[in-house]
Structure formats: C-alpha cells, structure tokens
Amino acid sequence: MQLSLPNDSVPVKEMFERFFATESTSERIRAAEPIGFDPALWRELIALDLPFMRMSEKAGGSAMSLFDACLMMEQAGRRLASVPLAESVVALRILGELGGDVATQWIEQVRDGESVLTIALHPTVTGKPQLVTGGAVAKGILSFNGTEVTIEVPSQALEAPATLGGSAIGVFVPGQGKRLVVASGEQAKKVWAAGIEEWKILTAAALVGLSREALTMAAEYACERIAFGQPIGANQGIAHPLAVDVIDADGGAMLLWWTLDAIANKRDDAGANISGLYWWASRTARNSVAHAIQTFGGYGLTIEYDIQLYHRRAKSWAQVYGDPNTELTRAGRRLLLNEPVTLPDVGLLEVNFEAPTFTHPLGDEARAIYSALLDPEREDFGEQNFEAHNWDVHRALGKAGLLYPDWPSKWGGRDADSDASKACMAAAAEAGYAGLARGVTSMAGVLTQKFGQAELQEEVLRAFASGEKTSCLGFTEPSGGSDVFAAKTRAVRDGDEWVINGQKMFTSGAELASYVLLLTRTDPDVPKHKGLTLFLVPLDHPGIEIQPIHTFMDELTNATFYADVRIPDRYRLGEVNSGVKTMSAALSMEQGGSYYHFQMRDMLDAVAEWAKSEERDGATVIEHPDTLSRLARVFTQANVSESLNARAQWTQVAGETDFAYGPASKVFSTQAFIDNSADLLDLAAPASMIRSHKGLGVVEKGYRHSSATSVYGGTSEVLRSMVAERRLGLPRSRS
Numbered sequence: 081m082q083l084s085l086p087n088d089s090v091p092v093k094e095m096f097e098r099f100f101a102t103e104s105t106s107e108r109i110r111a112a113e114p115i116g117f118d119p120a121l122w123r124e125l126i127a128l129d130l131p132f133m134r135m136s137e138k139a140g141g142s143a144m145s146l147f148d149a150c151l152m153m154e155q156a157g158r159r160l161a162s163v164p165l166a167e168s169v170v171a172l173r174i175l176g177e178l179g180g181d182v183a184t185q186w187i188e189q190v191r192d193g194e195s196v197l198t199i200a201l202h203p204t205v206t207g208k209p210q211l212v213t214g215g216a217v218a219k220g221i222l223s224f225n226g227t228e229v230t231i232e233v234p235s236q237a238l239e240a241p242a243t244l245g246g247s248a249i250g251v252f253v254p255g256q257g258k259r260l261v262v263a264s265g266e267q268a269k270k271v272w273a274a275g276i277e278e279w280k281i282l283t284a285a286a287l288v289g290l291s292r293e294a295l296t297m298a299a300e301y302a303c304e305r306i307a308f309g310q311p312i313g314a315n316q317g318i319a320h321p322l323a324v325d326v327i328d329a330d331g332g333a334m335l336l337w338w339t340l341d342a343i344a345n346k347r348d349d350a351g352a353n354i355s356g357l358y359w360w361a362s363r364t365a366r367n368s369v370a371h372a373i374q375t376f377g378g379y380g381l382t383i384e385y386d387i388q389l390y391h392r393r394a395k396s397w398a399q400v401y402g403d404p405n406t407e408l409t410r411a412g413r414r415l416l417l418n419e420p421v422t423l424p425d426v427g428l429l430e431v432n433f434e435a436p437t438f439t440h441p442l443g444d445e446a447r448a449i450y451s452a453l454l455d456p457e458r459e460d461f462g463e464q465n466f467e468a469h470n471w472d473v474h475r476a477l478g479k480a481g482l483l484y485p486d487w488p489s490k491w492g493g494r495d496a497d498s499d500a501s502k503a504c505m506a507a508a509a510e511a512g513y514a515g516l517a518r519g520v521t522s523m524a525g526v527l528t529q530k531f532g533q534a535e536l537q538e539e540v541l542r543a544f545a546s547g548e549k550t551s552c553l554g555f556t557e558p559s560g561g562s563d564v565f566a567a568k569t570r571a572v573r574d575g576d577e578w579v580i581n582g583q584k585m586f587t588s589g590a591e592l593a594s595y596v597l598l599l600t601r602t603d604p605d606v607p608k609h610k611g612l613t614l615f616l617v618p619l620d621h622p623g624i625e626i627q628p629i630h631t632f633m634d635e636l637t638n639a640t641f642y643a644d645v646r647i648p649d650r651y652r653l654g655e656v657n658s659g660v661k662t663m664s665a666a667l668s669m670e671q672g673g674s675y676y677h678f679q680m681r682d683m684l685d686a687v688a689e690w691a692k693s694e695e696r697d698g699a700t701v702i703e704h705p706d707t708l709s710r711l712a713r714v715f716t717q718a719n720v721s722e723s724l725n726a727r728a729q730w731t732q733v734a735g736e737t738d739f740a741y742g743p744a745s746k747v748f749s750t751q752a753f754i755d756n757s758a759d760l761l762d763l764a765a766p767a768s769m770i771r772s773h774k775g776l777g778v779v780e781k782g783y784r785h786s787s788a789t790s791v792y793g794g795t796s797e798v799l800r801s802m803v804a805e806r807r808l809g810l811p812r813s814r815s
Contacts, residue, residue, distance in 0.1 A: 081733075083337070088430075089147065096156075100159035104162065117164075117196075119217075130165075134169050134173040135187070145429060166279055168214070170199055170276075174199075174222060197218060198221055200221055204224065211250070217237075228261050234257040238252055281354060290397070291361075323747075326744075327807075329364050329368055331723065335720050338353065339353040344429040349414075352411045362407075363404065365395075365397075369391040372387055412707070412715075439503065442482060449476045450511035450513060453473045464516070483521075483545055525540070531653040540616065543594070564663065570600060571601070573602070578651075580600060580623075581645070587638045594619055597616055601613075614659045622645070623646075632784055676752070680757075687760050718752070721753075743800075746796075753789055757785075761779050
C-alpha cells in the first residue's frame, strides 16, 4: 500500500495549483461568459504544452502519466478553467496514438495557440446534431462514426446556444464541414474507445476538484457569517451536510486513485470502476454545490457571489456526455455481464491499494492455531459479534503469546515488531475470525500499560495476554448516548478506595469479561470534560450486576449496574479527573470504517447470483437495467468505502496529518451499508426476507446488522461533527 502523493508528483501538483489560481480567476471566468472560453488561458496552456501532456514523446508530447494529468484536471476543476481541457488532452492523445499526416498536421496546428481542437464524445451520424464542449470555438472536431476517426473542419462557426454552464458548447452537425480521415479499422476503434474512457476519468478528476473547492468556499462563509450570536457553521444543520459532502468528495478522490490502480493492474473490474467513478464524481458534485449554495443562502443566488459559477458547472460538465446515471448501468453491464471495454494506458503509477503481505513466522504460528481449532461448519463462523468468541482459540493464541504479540514478553507478548503483529492480524482475517473480545481487551491492556499503576499491571496484563481473562467497555450511559463525556456514573473517593454508583448501557462482551474499562465522574462541580476518571474495574466485585439485552440483529449486549462498588485506587487509569486524556487514546482505537465493504460485496455477490436465475418480465433479473444500476451502485460505494478505510490506515502508518479520516471512513461506510442492504433487500424480495446463513440470507442478515453500525463505535452524528471541525475547519458544534 502506498497512498501518499508521490514525491515526483508533489511539484507537479503545486505547479498546476499555482497556475490555475493565477490564470483562472473568478474575474476571468466571468469575462469568458456567456460562451465559456478564455482564449488567453488557452494560449497559456499551449505555451506550457499542457494539452500535449498525454501524447507520446515520439508524437511530440510529454508522455505524462494519467495520474499527473488527473492532478492537473483537479486543479482546473477547482478554478473552473474556461477551456475544453479534458477534450483537447484526449483528442491530441488519440492523434498521437494513431499518427499519420493528418494527425501530425493538426498537432502542429494546435501548437499555434489559436487553433482549438476538441472531440465529439458520441459516435457521429451524418446530419444528426450533438452538443460538443469547445465546439463553439473549435477549428477542428475529432469524431468517430464507428469506422473512421476523422477531423471535421467546420465551414463556419458552430451555433453556440446559451447553456447552463458555458463550456463553449457548440451544436455540431456532422457532414457540414470539410472531413479529414485520420485512421480507420480496428486499431482506430480501439484507440478511440480508450480515449473516451480517459475523458471520463479526467472529467471525474475535474468534478472532484470543483466539489472540494465549492465546499471550502461554503465552509469559509459558514465561519464568517454570524447568526443568532454565533457562526452559522456551528449549527449542525449546516455543518453535517457539508461534512457528508466532503467525505463523498474525498471518497471521489480516493476512488479516482483506486480506479487508476485497477487499470494499472489490469483487474477484471477496471472498466466498471471507470464508469462507477464517473457516476460518483457527477453525483458528488451535484450534492456538494447544492449544499454549498444553501449555506450561502440568498447571497448564493446572486451573480456577485462565485458559488453560483460552481453550481452551474457541476451539472453541465458531466451532462455533456448525457445522463450520468446511464454510466452506472454501464458499470453494471461491465461488472456482471462482461461487457468488453478498452482501457487507457495510465503510464507510471506509484500509488497502490494492495494490502501489504506480511510474511512472518509468528503469522504462520497463528495461522496453524486457527486451522487446527476453528470449525468453518459452525453456524457462527465468521460472525462479527461477541457470541462468536471462541475460548479455545483465544487461549491457544494466549498460550503462544500471539494474542498481543507486540506486547513486551514480560507481559505475555513476543516483543514483536509492527510487521509481525500485522502478520498475526492478517492470519485472523484469512481465517475469518473477528475476535472482538481480543480487540476490546487490547484497548484495556494498552491503556493499563500506559496509564496503570505497577500493581494493576502485574494483576491484569499477563492474564489478558494469556487469554484467560478479557475486558469490556463501560463508556455509554442510558442518558448520554455517544456523548460519553456526559457520564453520570459517580466514583467518590473514600480513603484508598473508590465507591462507584451508576449504570452503563451496551456493555457488549461483559458476559465474557473479567474487567470493565469504566468511565466515571469524579468531580461534578467542574465542566463535564474536566471531572472524569477512568478505572479498570473487576466485574466480580460485590454490587455489580450484568443484565443481558437482546437485539433484533441476533446480537447480545448488556446493561451493567454499579451499586456501592468499592475498589482500591490501584484500579485507576491515569490521574484523577484526567479521563478525557486517557479516553482520547481509547476512542482513537475505536473509529474506522472497518469491514463493511466486505459485507457489501458479500451481499452484492449473493443478489447477483440469485438474479442470474430469477426471471421477471420475460428476462432474467440480472439483465434488467435497473438491476445492473443498483448492483453497480453497491459495487462503487464498496470501493469508496474500502479506499477511505485504506486512507485512514495509511495516514496512521505514514504519520501524516489526520483530518478525521477514521471518523470519515466510518460515517461513509456505515451509511452505505445501511442504504445498500435495504435496497438489495428490496431488489431480491420476497426471497430476501427468509433468514439463512447462505445465499440471500446474507442480505437479510446484513440489513439487520447495518442498523446498529451508525451507533456503536461513535454515532454518525458525533463523527460528522468531528469531520466538519477537523476537515473543513468549521466551529465546534458540540457542547
């Protein structure tokens, strides 16, 4: 995995950022209207050879990678560049690939800075008009009629109707100008098809840039505009939609990288990824500008404010190719019906999402334990809940020092490095063993090592590492929900002891555990964040009661009650009233998108398999465009989910600045899981209603399971606020 901007691409991005910020100002964008073409900007682009960047060196281009071309297009999108840039880049690349006298002549003609070459995206039919970006100012229009790639030279300037977003759109009627044949045959068809796919990728990159900039503008305005005595960005009704949009826009940026990675590695789903990316970028741009202009209120509707420029172009850039939703159906055909697609050459690509292969003897040891003790035929095999806890596996791992191999050997670990620990976790993932009790106990153990007294460390760490004892989490309270810092459970000091009274909810795993990581209020007279203390409380002490709570997801959780529970001070973690500091370390371990993309893909596979044999309206369900579109949406959102999760993991590994990437991943992944499980349940109804551990049963089960995912591990409402504050710089919206 490598998800940092490559060193060689950093100056490239910075150059494009400076160029478009300087040369595509709002004043110049406005001056270019209503046509939507800035001739001075076009000449400056030509002088820098940017339209030729994707042409081979042999053809006179720069042979730059598609990755770097996307960096350029994202910056062009941020600044609403009033030139047909994606169109000219693709047209010139096609000419460079095909070669010949006509191609060479036109490549040189474009270099004069006065001749614009654009592309007709759809196959042409003589006399049938189509709208062409840049056509209103073009000297030549590259087109394909199914057999020949030609350049048509208009006999007069094309009609330039007023449109939603400018873009110098012209009405191109094939056959009315001079027609120059560039190439024909299968090679011409192949090069053309790859060019259209590249145009989709470049346009998606521009839409991602547009979305991010519109949201930045909205966030800045929301910080400046005061209403009812505070910035409007402190209102969750403003902050949360913008947070969702920036998660989606960042997801689009990561999906772009994901797609390039799929093409570079020649994955079977690469073509579906291109179509899904184009749809996602179009959808995200639409939502982003809608919420951005809503943030500006009435001012956003006025010509004086720039946000309306973004609002209009967010739609028009994508619509020139037609309804973006049809691309989602195409993604379904490519993914599920094996529709052929010709992929562009991405060139050098240094980013990748491939999970590192951690090969280490400790991983092999763990793998042997799973192989010997896990029974794939068990009904709860692979379940992500505490009921699937396997004591035999847990204790065997503990005996081998493999529950927490990175712990010091004196505490029952193996003094393992990061790679060895990851190899052990990879072995668990391969075996399909969640081991939730292990993860929660790890949190308690790490906090004990960092904040616990020596006597407590001696008591619990080896017991945890051996697999004999586990811990659970006592954070949530009946009246607090995700606001864990509003805890009311009291701990009052009595000499060298503490007396605890209160109640916790959703103490999952308490029926297995020997300890609970308990957040208490130790000073009720200070602000709520300053009067908290964390304890690791033995659950066998008098006064503790555990009551099971059963959920409709078939998962067990608990309510725990504490009545005059007396514990020695040695069970305290950290300083008195410093619970926020201690808790922050704990909560950072809990937030992330986790495994929801796997579950979405499992549901997708189950419904797709069912749809291949089920018939409706005289055809198999899999052939219906609606089915293909809905399944492709799940496919695309699962990819966004995984890419966002990968970004959160990589940020920690690389030590890069974290703009709430873990919370962002969880917000997106849980909502996608909720929405897609409900839609797939509808799609396969009524068969999907039947409970089963196989086939469509995974959809029914996923639907029930998804309902809780936006609650535990931090509710989506709290996490959206974190994203709004840390990613967009909005004021704090929580008390």
